[in-house]
Amino acid sequence: MIKRYFNTFFKVFFFTTLPMILIGIAVYRRADYRVPYVWITIGTIFIALIIALAIRVFRSEKGKGYVNAILGYIIIIPALFVLRFMFGSYLFRRASELYILIAIVGVIYGIALLVASRKYKSEVSELNRLLLNKEVREENEEKNE
């Protein structure tokens, strides 16, 4: 469990580092404020920890699927607060911008969920079709006998 979580964490950390550095550069260019590198690193670690937890909860085999999906989104939200804490008003000029970002993340999350669930449904219907074909084949063989 812990091993899986940290496996996910390292992957997430790898993919979050670059966007965080880019945001740091953007803030420097826009506001002429250099966010300390240590600050960015610690923030990225926290964000990666939160996202990894959300992924693990989302993919959990225990509990209802839709509950896990909702929990996954709720767990992600604090990551946006960490982002605000890291870059402060240099990135979010108004408090409302953070809530807009939460809504945007929600919409992206929903779309990704919809696309993935369609893919899984088609996979399941393919398996059910094969299962039905096999049963029909076996029934026909029995009748021929």
Added chain:
Amino acid sequence: MKIRVNEAPEYKEIEVVINCESKNEHVLEIEQSLTYLNKSVTGKIEGRSYSLTPNKIYYFESIDDKVFAYTKDNVYEINLKLYQLEEIFMNTPLTRINKNTILNLRKIKTFVSSLNGKMEAVLLNGEKMIMSRKYVATVKTLLGGAL
């Protein structure tokens, strides 16, 4: 296909001979079906041993280093590891569906998926088994689908 049963007291063991023009896909399927019935494992309940043929087994599950075989009504303890059972039941509808389970595909009623991508196989007895995505391709092939 003709099926002939010869009944006589001198036959101490059942022998099946397949006479065919060539060993085609249909013949291979018949051979696999017979293999399915021919293989067995020993399961224990309260110290008593029972012979279990695959057609009775719903699934094998590994729990805390112990392996159990689940039939319609009973749970048997098996003195074999899952990988050993996999080898024994090779070329039969019994296949691995997750790290801890070998499932009999003939006991599946339907497949269902949930919003978070969790895939489950609903068995004839109503039980639900979680199927790992890693094994979906193998299950598809065994059900007669292309990879």
